[in-house]
Each structure stands twice: as C-alpha cells, then as structure tokens.
Amino acid sequence: MQDHSYLTHLEDEAIYILRETAAQFEKPALLFSGGKDSILLVHLALRAFRPGKLPFPLLHIDTGHNFPEAIAFRDQLVADLGERLIVESVEDSIKRHHLKETQGRFPSRNALQTYALLDAIAANEFDACIGGARRDEEKARAKERIFSVRDDFGQWEPKLQRPELWNILNGKIQKHHNVRVFPISNWTELDVWNYIRLHNIALPSLYFAHQRQCIVYQGKLVATSPFITPQPTDTVVHEWVRYRTVGDMTCTAAVPSKSTTLDEVIAEIVQTNISERGQTRLDDQVSEAAMEDRKKQGYF
Amino acid sequence: MHTLKFITAGNVDDGKSTLIGRMLYDSQSIHTDQLGVIKQQSKLQTGEIDLSLITDGLRAEREQGITIDVAYKYFATNKRKFIIADAPGHEQYTRNMITGASGADLIVLLIDARKGITEQTKRHASIGSLMGIKHAVVAINKMDLVNNEQAVYEQIVSDFETKKTELNYKTVAYIPLSALLGHNVVNNSGQIDWYEGMALLPYLEQISVATEASEKEARFQVQWVIRPKDDAYHDYRGYAGMVLSGSYHVGQAVRVLPSGLESHIKRIERHQKNVQSALTGQNVVLHLTDNLDISRGDAIIKADSQSIQNRQDAQSWLCWLDTAPLQLGKTYLLQHRFKTVRVKVQALQRTWSIKEWHFETADSLKMNDIGQVSLRFSQPLAYDSFADVASNGCAILIDDTNFNTVGACMFL
Numbered sequence: 224m225q226d227h228s229y230l231t232h233l234e235d236e237a238i239y240i241l242r243e244t245a246a247q248f249e250k251p252a253l254l255f256s257g258g259k260d261s262i263l264l265v266h267l268a269l270r271a272f273r274p275g276k277l278p279f280p281l282l283h284i285d286t287g288h289n290f291p292e293a294i295a296f297r298d299q300l301v302a303d304l305g306e307r308l309i310v311e312s313v314e315d316s317i318k319r320h321h322l323k324e325t326q327g328r329f330p331s332r333n334a335l336q337t338y339a340l341l342d343a344i345a346a347n348e349f350d351a352c353i354g355g356a357r358r359d360e361e362k363a364r365a366k367e368r369i370f371s372v373r374d375d376f377g378q379w380e381p382k383l384q385r386p387e388l389w390n391i392l393n394g395k396i397q398k399h400h401n402v403r404v405f406p407i408s409n410w411t412e413l414d415v416w417n418y419i420r421l422h423n424i425a426l427p428s429l430y431f432a433h434q435r436q437c438i439v440y441q442g443k444l445v446a447t448s449p450f451i452t453p454q455p456t457d458t459v460v461h462e463w464v465r466y467r468t469v470g471d472m473t474c475t476a477a478v479p480s481k482s483t484t485l486d487e488v489i490a491e492i493v494q495t496n497i498s499e500r501g502q503t504r505l506d507d508q509v510s511e512a513a514m515e516d517r518k519k520q521g522y523f
Numbered sequence: 524m525h526t527l528k529f530i531t532a533g534n535v536d537d538g539k540s541t542l543i544g545r546m547l548y549d550s551q552s553i554h555t556d557q558l559g560v561i562k563q564q565s566k567l568q569t570g571e572i573d574l575s576l577i578t579d580g581l582r583a584e585r586e587q588g589i590t591i592d593v594a595y596k597y598f599a600t601n602k603r604k605f606i607i608a609d610a611p612g613h614e615q616y617t618r619n620m621i622t623g624a625s626g627a628d629l630i631v632l633l634i635d636a637r638k639g640i641t642e643q644t645k646r647h648a649s650i651g652s653l654m655g656i657k658h659a660v661v662a663i664n665k666m667d668l669v670n671n672e673q674a675v676y677e678q679i680v681s682d683f684e685t686k687k688t689e690l691n692y693k694t695v696a697y698i699p700l701s702a703l704l705g706h707n708v709v710n711n712s713g714q715i716d717w718y719e720g721m722a723l724l725p726y727l728e729q730i731s732v733a734t735e736a737s738e739k740e741a742r743f744q745v746q747w748v749i750r751p752k753d754d755a756y757h758d759y760r761g762y763a764g765m766v767l768s769g770s771y772h773v774g775q776a777v778r779v780l781p782s783g784l785e786s787h788i789k790r791i792e793r794h795q796k797n798v799q800s801a802l803t804g805q806n807v808v809l810h811l812t813d814n815l816d817i818s819r820g821d822a823i824i825k826a827d828s829q830s831i832q833n834r835q836d837a838q839s840w841l842c843w844l845d846t847a848p849l850q851l852g853k854t855y856l857l858q859h860r861f862k863t864v865r866v867k868v869q870a871l872q873r874t875w876s877i878k879e880w881h882f883e884t885a886d887s888l889k890m891n892d893i894g895q896v897s898l899r900f901s902q903p904l905a906y907d908s909f910a911d912v913a914s915n916g917c918a919i920l921i922d923d924t925n926f927n928t929v930g931a932c933m934f935l
Contacts, residue, residue, distance in 0.1 A: 228524075228525065229524075229525070229526045229604050232525070232526060232804065235765065235804055235805060235806050238806045239746070239765050239806060242746045242747040242763060242764075242806075243746065243861075245747060246746060246747050246819055246861070270794050270795075270806075271747075271763070271806070272747075272749065273795050274749070274751050274755070274756050274759060274795065275749045275750065275751045275756075276751070358595045358597070359597045362594075365594045365595055365596065366593065366594050366595075385927055385928040386618060386619070386621075386622040386844050386928050386931075387622065387928075388621070388622055388625040388626075388917070388919055388928070388931045389625045389626050389914075389917050390626065391858055391860055391917070391918065391919050393858060393919060393921055393926070393928050395856070395921060395926035396926060397925060397926060408595075409595070409597070409606065411597050411599075413599075
C-alpha cells in the first residue's frame with residue numbers, strides 16, 4: 224500500500240491519547256526500553272507536546288541484561304532531547320525483595336521486571352505509565368484497553384476494566400490504583416516499521432543486519448554475551464543477523480538476515496510468516512497463557 | 524483508503540468465529556506459529572483446522588465462563604486495512620456490543636440461513652443503528668445447509684428490507700455465504716451461482732464510509748494548552764486538540780464556548796509546522812488573535828455556527844453499562860470528551876426495547892438497558908445532537924466514587 228493515510232490516522236490517534244494522558248493524570252511516565260516501539264512513542268510524544276517540554280519523564284526498567292547498543296542509543300537520545308530519564312534497576316529490586324532468579328540456560332528477568340516497575344511506581348508516585356504494547360502482539364493483549372486500570376498490586380483484573388466508548392478515555396482512578404496507557408494499541412508491527420521509514424526515525428543498530436557470534440538453541444539464534452557463554456555441546460555459528468525485537472540479551476533471539484536498510488527490513492517482515500514474539504522470544508512459549516499470567520501479576 | 528473498523532454481530536452458533544477465522548486465514552493474516560497452536564488444539568479427525576479457534580479467548584474467560592468484552596483483530600489486504608471489533612452476541616453482553624459498536628464504520632449481521640431473522644438479529648441491528656453505524660452487511664451464513672437455495676436468501680432479504688425502515692442504515696448489502704466452506708467470503712465461489720453480487724471481503728474492501736461533514740458544524744475542543752514558559756517561546760500560547768468535525772482555516776472568525784467570547788484564528792500548527800487549514804481527525808494547535816482565558820474542555824467553533832447547544836440540560840439516550848442500576852437524582856460525572864461536569868439524571872422518560880423495537884415505560888434502567896433521559900449539568904456544556912455531529916454529541920457517565928464508566932450518552 225503506497226497510500227500513507229492510515230499511518231496519519233494512527234499517528235493522530237496516538238497523539239490524542241498522549242495528550243489525554245498528560246491532561247488527566249498528575250504524574251505520568253513513559254516506559255522506555257530502547258526498543259523500536261518505545262522509540263516510536265518518544266517520537267509521537269514530541270509531536271504531541273513540542274515546543275513545550277514533555278509533561279512526563281522517560282522511565283527505563285533496567286534488567287541489567289540489556290544490549291549495550293540499546294543503552295547507548297537511549298543515553299544519546301535523552302541527551303539530544305534534553306528530557307528527563309529515570310532508570311529503575313531490576314538488580315536493586317532483586318536485592319531489596321530477595322527475589323529468586325529464574326533458573327536455566329536463558330534466564331528471563333521478564334517476570335522480575337514487574338517488581339522494579341512497581342517499585343518505580345511507588346517511589347515516584349506515578350499514576351499512569353505509557354507503554355508501547357500493541358493489540359496485535361498476542362491474544363492476551365487483544366482485549367487490552369487504551370487506559371488499562373491496575374489495582375494497588377499492579378494487577379490486570381479483567382473485571383476492573385472499563386468499557387471504552389468512542390474515543391472518550393476515562394482516566395479517573397481511586398487512590399493507589401494506577402493506569403497503563405497504550406497509545407499504539409491499534410498499530411501492527413508493519414505499521415510501526417512503515418511509520419519509522421516514512422519519518423526516517425533513527426533506531427539502534429541491532430535492528431539491522433550485522434555479524435554476530437550465536438549459539439543455535441532449538442532452531443533459534445542466541446547471541447553469545449557476558450550472560451550466555453557457549454558450552455562444549457553447543458553449536459556456535461558466526462552469522463549475519465538482525466533483531467526483530469529488542470529485549471534482554473538472555474532471552475531474545477536474533478533472526479538470520481542481510482537486511483541493512485529500512486526498505487530491506489520491511490520487505491523481510493512482509494515475507495515472513497512467523498509472528499514477532501514467536502520468532503524472537505524464548506520466554507513466551509513456556510505456556511500457552513504465559514503473557515496472560517504475567518499481565519495479571521502486574522507486568523506491562 | 525480509510526481503515527475500515529467493523530463489528531461482527533452474531534453468536535458462535537451462527538458461525539461468527541468461523542467467519543472471522545476464515546477472513547483472517549484466507550487473507551493470510553495468521554502467522555504459522557500461531558497456526559501451529561491452533562492446529563494442536565484442533566481435534567478434528569479430518570486433519571482440517573478449526574478456524575473458530577483463531578478467535579478463541581483468554582484462559583481466564585474459559586475458566587470463569589466470562590467474556591472480557593471486545594477483542595480486536597487486525598488484518599490487511601492489498602486494498603485496505605481492517606479492524607474487527609469482535610463482541611459476544613448474547614443478550615447479557617449487550618453492553619459489550621455497545622462498546623464494540625461505538626466508533627465502528629460498519630456492522631456485519633450474521634444470520635443462520637436455516638433460522639432466518641431472529642430476536643438476536645433484531646437486537647444487534649437495533650444497537651448498531653442506535654450507535655450511529657451507517658452501513659450494514661447482512662451475511663446469510665450456512666447457505667450450504669439449505670442447498671444454496673435462492674428462495675431462502677430472498678425470503679431473508681425481504682424480511683430485513685421491511686424491518687429496516689425503522690433503522691438508520693444508509694446502505695445494507697445481503698451476501699449469501701458459507702464461512703465453513705469459504706464460499707463468498709474472500710472469493711466468489713461457483714457454488715451459489717445465482718448470486719451476482721460481491722463476496723464479503725471484496726465488498727468490505729471497496730465500501731466508502733466517509734461522512735460528509737457540514738462545514739458550519741466545525742467542532743474543536745481544547746485538549747491541552749501548550750505554554751512552554753521559556754525564553755524562546757515566551758509568548759507562545761497554543762490550544763492543542765483534535766478537529767472533531769468540519770474544518771478550520773487561518774483568519775476564520777471563531778467563538779469560544781461556554782464563555783461566548785469571539786476572536787480569529789491567527790495561526791494553525793500541525794506537528795510544529797504552520798498550515799493554512801485543519802481537517803476532521805487532525806491534531807492541531809490553534810493560536811487566536813486575542814488573549815482569552817481558555818482552558819481544557821472549552822469549545823472553539825465558527826462564529827456563525829448555530830446548531831450547537833450551550834446549556835445546562837439535555838435530553839439524551841442512555842445505555843446503562845454497570846451492574847448497579849441507574850439511580851435517579853444521584854450525582855454522577857459526565858465526561859464530554861475533554862470536559863467533565865457533574866450531572867444528575869432527573870427523569871427516565873422511556874426505555875427502548877431492542878428486541879421488539881418499540882418504546883416502553885419503565886421506572887429503572889439496569890445493565891444492558893437503553894432509555895431516554897433528562898439530564899442536568901453542574902455547568903453549561905457545548906454539545907450537539909448525536910444525529911447531527913456524532914463526535915460532539917456523545918459522552919460517558921462515570922460513577923463518582925469508584926470512577927467506573929457506567930453509562931453511554933448520545934444527546935438527542
């Protein structure tokens with residue numbers, strides 16, 4: 224489709240939601256991971272609020288297992304924009320709450336991230352957290368609201384969810400409740416990429432093809448890193464890869480790719496017949512309802 | 524082409540899940556890993572996949588037997604992008620259907636060819652019309668089970684044609700199909716050879732749902748005031764918001780409501796660039812020639828606009844969404860997009876039977892009920908009738924203690 228009017232429509236919808244968040248909440252924050260969806264959110268927020276300052280800080284829930292490229296990109300972006308960044312460390316939350324790490328070869332801190340997020344919400348008294356989740360990602364997300372009300376444990380309680388009619392967003396909450404806001408709910412993965420291309424938005428180099436040493440695990444390519452060291456039985460390859468999603472180094476798989484430009488990346492995504500999460504996440508396939516369970520515990 | 528948002532109405536027995544599954548599957552919108560899960564779950568001995576599992580809900584829903592209202596599905600063809608609002612069909616989920624229908628461009632009414640128009644069809648058709656949907660497709664499913672007989676189709680068409688006079692649909696299309704076998708869903712199948720119209724998906728790809736906005740009824744509500752308060756933008760004062768209807772241009776004479784003060788548009792910005800005009804659906808920042816006291820929720824309309832109401836009372840449709848019934852005389856909050864006021868529902872005039880399509884007298888409004896009420900606001904509200912300017916004629920009712928959304932209002 225050469226017609227970009229649907230992207231303009233999605234953009235207008237997202238800006239509307241961001242302004243509504245700023246207007247209705249006392250202390251919102253924008254969750255920033257260094258991944259493409261949160262980079263897109265920052266771009267949209269600038270469109271919503273410039274020439275003013277952003278009416279919320281960026282909040283990074285730092286698992287300690289990040290790709291260095293994503294962290295470098297984050298710091299550069301924040302410096303360029305002159306906006307405020309708050310980093311909440313999962314490592315600190317693990318120590319504070321004596322949390323147990325997941326065991327195994329590819330330990331995911333996905334579940335533990337929830338603790339750091341709730342710590343950050345409590346310490347900063349955030350009443351709304353803006354995130355880049357999309358309804359097309361996963362079926363537990365397909366029923367998510369734009370303004371998703373959470374109780375004081377951060378839990379997603381299906382029965383707490385309010386009907387959302389037209390595009391009137393009800394952000395009024397009881398004390399100690401808070402809201403997760405999803406401005407790009409109606410975007411698909413391809414919409415995100417097409418928008419990034421249309422506006423030439425800079426992304427971390429991880430998203431484009433590069434050479435990397437990986438081990439092959441159940442058909443997936445996992446980069447070797449300080450967290451993942453090859454064992455004698457591993458098949459180690461040196462491959463041209465890129466990342467389709469950017470999560471933790473411990474549980475995000477690379478995909479074989481020679482795509483070095485946005486056009487090539489988009490052509491590749493159009494061709495692929497495997498979903499974003501299915502292809503790149505080592506932690507979502509553990510159980511059919513893995514995401515549903517994490518969300519109920521307060522995950523994004 | 525504009526993305527088409529449509530709602531599917533009907534229940535599992537009518538083959539709704541199969542129809543949605545068929546559209547997603549045949550348009551190649553299901554990824555192979557997701558298909559793998561579905562294949563594992565399909566216990567069909569023939570080895571075929573059960574398409575209805577594509578729209579299967581959450582584990583919590585299966586366990587608790589509840590339905591967490593509307594699920595959204597996304598797919599695209601070479602011609603158009605689609606959003607499906609998939610809402611459960613049973614009567615106890617009317618409120619979910621109301622939610623899914625709000626803002627939809629089109630409703631697909633699914634009918635089982637063997638059963639014809641049922642009470643449920645009437646309920647769904649009625650809700651769609653009430654919520655302002657202008658386009659309907661009557662999808663007559665399971666044609667294979669009536670030997671693809673034209674007479675069955677003709678009977679349903681004629682039944683609906685006589686009934687629809689009471690509804691406000693601009694266009695209604697009748698498509699005979701079989702979701703299970705894929706006849707007339709994505710492609711015209713040769714099986715229903717007497718039918719010369721389009722298959723469902725090609726029909727949805729080409730239908731134009733754009734509404735002609737009346738230029739006089741331009742509507743803009745201030746969502747957010749941008750005041751940078753730094754040296755570079757010392758005098759900057761911009762009113763950010765979305766054009767809800769019509770258009771605005773630089774130099775235009777405008778009036779601010781509820782104050783009634785008048786001014787002119789000095790400048791319009793879209794994404795920090797100056798533009799000459801602003802159109803429906805666009806987020807823009809307006810600057811006025813005069814320094815007026817304007818805050819969030821105020822309306823900026825054309826100075827010669829006549830039809831808008833600026834008053835403290837209203838007659839309204841009210842769809843009740845909460846488990847606790849409406850309490851007359853109690854104070855609720857009313858959110859008219861960016862402006863929230865206190866409101867009392869002073870009287871319940873009558874209720875609308877969505878099954879029988881007639882008004883009834885009633886003394887209470889319970890969950891899933893729809894009625895007409897008299898409202899009184901704590902301060903003036905600049906609103907339109909929903910029929911004239913839908914985007915400025917709707918509001919939600921909020922409980923003022925737990926802040927749940929309890930009602931949907933459409934002003935008369």
